[in-house]
Amino acid sequence: MKKYIIAVLIVTFSIISTFGQTIKLNKTKSMTTIETATFANGCFWCTEAIFQLLNGVESVVSGYTGGTLKNPTYNEIITGRTGHAEAIEIKFDTSKISFVEILEVFFSTHDPTTLNRQGYDVGTQYRSAIFYNSETQKKEAEEFIKVLSEAKVFENPIVTEVTKLDVFYKAENYHQNYYNNNKTQGYCVAVINPKL
Numbered sequence: 001m002k003k004y005i006i007a008v009l010i011v012t013f014s015i016i017s018t019f020g021q022t023i024k025l026n027k028t029k030s031m032t033t034i035e036t037a038t039f040a041n042g043c044f045w046c047t048e049a050i051f052q053l054l055n056g057v058e059s060v061v062s063g064y065t066g067g068t069l070k071n072p073t074y075n076e077i078i079t080g081r082t083g084h085a086e087a088i089e090i091k092f093d094t095s096k097i098s099f100v101e102i103l104e105v106f107f108s109t110h111d112p113t114t115l116n117r118q119g120y121d122v123g124t125q126y127r128s129a130i131f132y133n134s135e136t137q138k139k140e141a142e143e144f145i146k147v148l149s150e151a152k153v154f155e156n157p158i159v160t161e162v163t164k165l166d167v168f169y170k171a172e173n174y175h176q177n178y179y180n181n182n183k184t185q186g187y188c189v190a191v192i193n194p195k196l
Helices: 002-029 044-052 099-108 135-150 186-195
Strands: 034-041 057-065 085-093 128-132 161-164
Touching: 034 057, 034 099, 044 057, 044 085, 044 099, 044 186, 085 099, 085 128, 099 135, 128 135, 135 161
Parallel strands: 128 161
Antiparallel strands: 034 085, 034 128, 057 085
């Protein structure tokens, strides 16, 4: 995993230089612009905890997206029959962190080469996906994946889907801020702690 993180960081410098002008322009337009990123990259308990640590991230909400059932519950989506992914909605201040920098964390903290699986979590609800909120996010995500693929950062092909966000459903309250509320729980100690 460390090999992947280092490689992603190296590749990121080339991506940031590609998008450097765009990022610079976005930062000078307004001192504070709150943008939303929506990602699926495995169990949202893990991903929520990782992104909450980033400077510039205002909030992280766990939820469900990418499926067909309206207002799904956790018990419905874990069957794998609703089409939803466990996802997080990240609100971030673009004057402190860019979407490209958030993509860097996204790709360095999960395996984007495994279809419908992250570690022991298996099913379409654990797929790797970027649900873009704007055409700019779509372009930056696709370019980021292209650069990672061309640099062969990962041994296997990236299977992360890039899809327009339709609806994001907030998960039940007990899923919100899960790690911070349950740090001594077995899953948090064994699975989340090593990722932080």
